[in-house]
Amino acid sequence: MAAEPTAAPEAPATAREWHLAARPEGWPVPTDFALVEAPVRTPGPGEILVRNTDLSVDPYMRGRMNDAKSYIPPFKLGAAMDGGAVGYVVASAAEGFAPGDAVLHGLGWREYATLPAKHAVKVPEIEGVPLSAYLGVLGMPGLTAYAGLLSVGALKEGDRVFVSGAAGAVGSIVGQIAKLKGASLVVGSAGSAEKVDRLTGEFGFDAAFNYKDGPVGEQLAKVAPEGIDLYFDNVGGEHLEAAINALGVHGRAVLCGAIAHYNDTAAAPGPRNLMQVIGKRLRLEGILVGDHDALRPQFVAEVGGWLQEGKLRSEETVVDGFENAAQAFLDMLRGANTGKMVVRLKG
C-alpha cells in the first residue's frame, strides 16, 4: 500500500529546469539551452519529490543532444534534460522513503524532481565525504573506472597503465585505482600544465604530460619508454593511435570515451595502426557502466574503504548556482574541470 504524501514545506509551487532548446551542430553553445520555470509536481503514489543539491554534467550528455540512435535515447527538444543528481527527499508517497532521506537519481538538470521512488537509491551520508561523491568517485564515474580497469581491462599486478583524460572524473580515479591495485607504472595525459602537476602531485601518477605540448606518441614514449600493457581511453583520436603503438603483446585498450570526437560534425578516420591489433594480439573493448551493476557492492565497499582511509583522493570541480549548469557543461567539454564536475545548488 502506498504511503500518503508527506508534507513538503520546502517545496515551492514552481522551480527551474534546463531544457534543450536546439540540437547543436558541432560544439554546443549557450543558446542550445533554455532555463525554464515549471510547476513542481506533487508526488503521486509510489513517487517522491526531491530537492536536488548537486547535479552532474558529464561528457556522455553531448551524445544525447544529437537526434541519433545510441545506447540511451536522445534528449527531447524543448523538454527538460536529465542526468545524475543527488538531493534530499522533501515529500514522499512511497514506502521506505521519508523527507530528509539523501538520494541519488536520474532527474538532474532541475531544482526539484518528482519521480518514482524505484528510480532513486537512498545513499548513506559519510562523514567528511560530500553527497556529490555519489555523482563521482562513488557513483557512475567511479564505477566506470573500477569496472573498466578491473573487469574489462583485466588489470594485473605489475601492468604499465596509460590513462588519457587523466585529470577527468573517470581518469583521475582510474590512475589511483591502478596504483592501489599494483600497477608498476601509471602515466596519464591531460590538457594543461596545472592538470599535469595535479596528476603527479595529488593523484600519485608516476608521470604525466600535456597532450597540447607535442605529439602524443612522442610524449608517451618518454614517460613509458618500455611501452604499456593497458590503455584506458577517454579521448580517442591521436591518443588511441599512440597507445596502440605503445601497447605490448596481449595489451588491452579499454575504450571508455572519445571526448576528442564528441563535437565532430563528420566521422573522423580511426587509428592508422589497427594492423598492430593482429601482430600484438591486442584487445580493444568498449565499456558502459550500465553493464557492471553486479560489481557495485564490491566497488562501494572497496572504493568507499579507500576514501575513508584517505588512500584515494576524490577531486571535484564545483560550480555554484543552478543557473550556471549549462555553462558548466560547456566548460567541462573544453576541459575546465579536474576530477568530477558538479553543479551545486544554493541550499
Add this chain to the structure above:
Amino acid sequence: MAAEPTAAPEAPATAREWHLAARPEGWPVPTDFALVEAPVRTPGPGEILVRNTDLSVDPYMRGRMNDAKSYIPPFKLGAAMDGGAVGYVVASAAEGFAPGDAVLHGLGWREYATLPAKHAVKVPEIEGVPLSAYLGVLGMPGLTAYAGLLSVGALKEGDRVFVSGAAGAVGSIVGQIAKLKGASLVVGSAGSAEKVDRLTGEFGFDAAFNYKDGPVGEQLAKVAPEGIDLYFDNVGGEHLEAAINALGVHGRAVLCGAIAHYNDTAAAPGPRNLMQVIGKRLRLEGILVGDHDALRPQFVAEVGGWLQEGKLRSEETVVDGFENAAQAFLDMLRGANTGKMVVRLKG
C-alpha cells in the same frame, strides 16, 4: 644418443630454393624472387633431411618481405625464404624419425630441407586426405579458424557470423565451423562471382556477396538485415568498418588478417566508426595461431573427425611445380585461390 644418418638414395647433391631477391615496395613482383640451385646438406646429429611434397604460400608472408619489426622476423635478402611445408623424410640422424615418415615443418620454399627433427612434426597419413591438408584445414589456417572463432571470438550457438575473405584458406573453414557449431546465420564476402557461388554451394554459407559489386556495408545489410554478433576479419579496411556498423551489443570482431592493406605503401586510416565500440561494448581482438597451441589436440580431433565424416570440406587450390611457387604467391595475394593454396612438387 643421436642415430647414424640413414642412407638417402633419393637426395640429389643440389636442389632448388626460392630466395628473396629484393624487398617489394607495395605489390611484390616476380623479380623480387630468385630461383637458386643450392647444395643439399647431409643431416647432422639430431637432424633430418626432408623431400618436400607441398609448400604453403600464405598472406602473412607478405609482411615478412618487409624489413620491419613484427611478431616474426623478416625474410633475409638473398637467402632462402621459409614457410610451412610437408614432405617425406629421406635421411635421418634423429631418433624417432625414419625415411618414409611424413612430416610437417617450417622450411618451405625449397625442394629439400635439412632441419633439426625437433622442428618437425610427424603427421599421420589419413586415407582420402592429402598430406597437404596439414598445410590447410588440419594445419595453421585450420587452427587459426578454429581458435579464432571459438577461443578469441567466443562463438555461441545462435550467433550471426560474418566472415570476410570467406573463400580463402582460413575463411572457408571459419564459415563451416561456425555452421557446425550452431551459428544461426553465416554470411561471407569474396572477390568473384565464382567464389560467391562456391561459398553458398560447397561451403554451406547461408549467403555471400562479391565485395567488388558495391559498398560492403550495403551488401552486408542485405544478407544480414538484423545485424551480426561476430565478425571474422581477414581483410580489414572497408570490411571492418561495415562490420562494426553491423555488430550488435557485445559483438565481437576477431582480427585475423588485413589483406586489403598488406601491400599499402602508407598507413591507411582506420574505421571511422570506432566510437561504436563504446556504445555497443564491442570487443576487437587480434589472433595469431602461435598463441593457441594448447588447443591443437582438441582441434585435430574435432576437425579431423568432421573431415572423415564428410561434414567439412577442405578446398585446395593446387599449383603444380616448384618453379611456379613465387607466381603462386603473387596470384594468391590477388585472390586466385579458393581455400588453401599449395604448391605441389613433382613427385
